[in-house]
Structure formats: C-alpha cells, structure tokens
Amino acid sequence: MPFALLRYGLRRAHRPFDDIPPTPPLRQSYDVAIIGGGGHGLAAAYYLSHHHGIRSVAVLEKGYLAGGNTARNTTTIRSNYLTQASIRFYREAVSLFGTMSQDLGFNVMFSQRGQLTLAHSEATMRSFHLRAEMGKHAGTGVEVVDARTVxxxxxxLNMDEGGQHEVLGGLWHKDGGTARHDAVAWGYAKRAAEKGVEIHQRTTVTAIRSQGDRVTEIVTDRGTIRAGQVLQAAGGLNGQIAELAGFPLPIRCFPLQAMVTQPLKPFLHTLVSSANLHTYLVQSSRGEIVIGGGSDPYQLASTRSTFDQKEALAQGALHLFPFLHNVRLLRQWAGITDMTPDYSPIMGASPLANYWLDAGWGTWGFKATPVAGKYMAETIATGRVPDIIAPFALDRFDRFALLNEMGATAASH
Ligand SMILES: Cc1cc2nc3c(=O)[nH]c(=O)nc-3n(C[C@H](O)[C@H](O)[C@H](O)COP(=O)(O)OP(=O)(O)OC[C@H]3O[C@@H](n4cnc5c(N)ncnc54)[C@H](O)[C@@H]3O)c2cc1C
Known part of the structure; x- marks a missing residue:
C-alpha cells in the first residue's frame, strides 16, 4: 500500500485540479463585481448565477480562493442565538447546510452532531434558560439539560465535581454541527464558475471610484473594471474596503486564534464549549481536536498567532479533557475578525446606491455562508432587501436598533 501511494504520488500523468478554472484576463465591465473570494462572496456568486440568471459576475480575490477567514475558522454551525432576528436567520443557515452537498453536488461533509455549551454557575444556567426559551419560540432545537445529561x-468530560469549574448543566443544541470549510467554498466556486462567473484570484482591489452616489470603477492591481452592482464581502478587511469606497463602518479588527492536535480515535461526538473557560473543542472527521476560544484582547489586523493564546487554549482544553495532556499540537493560526459593537453582521444597503454590504461577520460568519449568499444575491438581483436580513441593516446603529448577540457569541462562534 505505501508503495502504491508513492507510485501514485510520483506519477506524471496527474489530472490537474480543474474544478475551478484558472484566473482569466479582466474584462472591462461586469453586471456584478464581488470584492472578496471567501465563502460569502462565492456563495453570493453561486446564487446570482443559479437562482437569478446573472452570470456576468467577477469575484475579485486578493489571495487564493477562500484563503481568508473561510480557511481559518473552526466550522461551528448553529442557530442558538438570542434575538428572534438572528435565530430566524441562522436557523435557515443550518437548514441550507443540511441540503448543501446535494444542492452543489459536492460533499461538504456536514455533520449535525449537536453542540453542548457548559454552565459552571447558576447565573449561566439562568441565561441558558432565556436562550432556550428564545430558541424554542423561533423553532430551534435547543434545551437546557442537567449535569447527568451532560x-x-x-x-x-471532566465534570469537576466540587471544583471551581463544576459542570452544573448545559445548553444542548441538537441542530448544531460542522462542515468542511474548504469544501463549502470550492463547491460554491465550482458551480458558479460552471455558469460563467469569473473568479479572479491574486487580484487586489486597491481603489473604488464613485460619482454622486454610485460606484463607477473598481481599481485592482490587474486593471480597472466597471460594474453595475458591487458587493463587498471582504472578511476581516471589510472596514478598510469600506474606507476605499468612502464611508466608515462600525467595525474593529481583532485577531482570533485556534489550534489543532494530532489525530486521535473518535471520542468527542458533540461540539463542546465553555464560555467561563473561553474554550471550545470539536473533533474533526480526521480525528484532530480543533480548539478555539475568545478573541485577542487588542485591536490588530494581523494573522500571527501567539504563545500566550496557545497556553490559554491548552489550559481550557486540559481542564475539560485532562487526558489530552500528552497529545501534540499540529498547528496554530489566527484570522482577522471584523467585529461590530453588537456582535451581529451588517447586510444590505450602504451609503452608495449600487454598493452592497456583507460585512461584520467577526467570529461567527462561517455558518452564515449559504444564507448570506442567498439573500445578498436576492438583494442585488431585485434591488430590495428581503425581510430576513432587513434587521441587520447598517442604519440600525443610527436608529439604536442594535441586535446584541454578545452573550450568544462568546467562545462558541
Ligand atoms: C480562528 C477563527 C475561528 C472561527 N470560527 C468560526 C466558527 O466556528 N463558526 C463560524 O460561524 N464562524 C467562525 N469564524 C468566523 C468566520 O471564519 C468568518 O466570519 C467567515 O469565514 C467570513 O467569511 P467571508 O467570506 O465573509 O470572509 P473571508 O473568508 O475572510 O473572505 C474575504 C476575502 O476577501 C479578500 N479580500 C480582502 N481584501 C481584499 C481586497 N482589497 N481585494 C480583493 N480581495 C480582498 C480576502 O483575501 C478574503 O479571502 C472564525 C474565524 C476565525 C478567524
């Protein structure tokens, strides 16, 4: 077997990876330009081309396909949020993940194995009751469970009975799960490209020119294009791109780090998180334990990872599963997250008439990839913002209509 593998690896006649066509020359104009070839930009391109017949679309990506936060996230998919607007939105996200492999004809390895958030105090249990009631009201599979059920x-799991972090119970979200992040992006890219969408990798947007209230030109390091409509989906750099377009967004960048261990035999079926310990764990389909936690406590637009965060994540993970103490770490990494004041995204209109926003995805936006793509495409195609994303409008910050999801976002993502 090892020899067969070696022979296969050294063969000259490998079929090139042709799922995504090579980057073509830039045309002068497109119906739609999408800034950012992450999951969100690619999902929007897919829905534009497949559901709305808009095929003259250019996705402009400064690096390689989905190499931003889509490549760096820990793939928690869930809908146990706090506000009705968020629960409704993320519930549809979870259901779109349920059919994504069939819809795209591309295996995204969606595994709906449930998410368990631990309570180590009575105060946390009380907040879980509120979340469970909000969830049930909006039709999400979420309930408070006692220590025995945990x-x-x-x-x-180390229940730490009598200890400082004794597990008193949890919030059990049976709808929660994970999917393979690269496959989600590649699936959307492949299907969009089949319809004629152009994916321009290594193409950096450097300026955005406008006249009156309309964007007229997008300048890139490979040339300048015109577009009837523009979608901004630039992940951690959304704040900077909006400034290129001439307006500020209420976004600050914080690094978010994660790490992964060597593969182990399956022992962790659910996703487990603890807000008190700022740690969550999930076992990937390869057997690796993916460990994540809270953001770094300072603003920085950088993807470097740090020793102190590695130490903090290891401490939390070892508290929950002490037998991991001999396990080796394979990788640690960081992403730049575009955080809003209320921990909710910004979707829909911008101050410019033909420029649309899909931003502020912070530490929680992977799960929203299909639903944001679907409704941003509808917004661009019809010029009307669908009800389901209307609460996430930029002007909510002027109207004091914030959607506070801080409590539901902390250390679970
Ligand atoms: C460590 C970590 C863990 C996370 N865990 C989770 C999780 O468990 N669950 C969850 O739901 N979310 C999670 N997230 C958040 C999630 O990764 C993001 O919200 C989501 O991936 C955003 O997708 P996107 O397509 O909007 O952005 P991205 O994937 O970042 O794509 C944006 C793209 O825009 C490109 N771009 C930027 N500037 C330019 C320019 N000038 N010109 C051209 N292209 C440009 C970038 O190169 C990038 O590829 C996590 C994030 C991190 C960092």
Missing part, C-alpha cells in the same frame, strides 16, 4: 452526551 455526562451522557459527553462521557469523557
């Missing part, structure tokens, strides 16, 4: 759901 033990049944996660038999290897």
């Amino acid at each position: 033990r049944e759901l996660c038999p290897h």
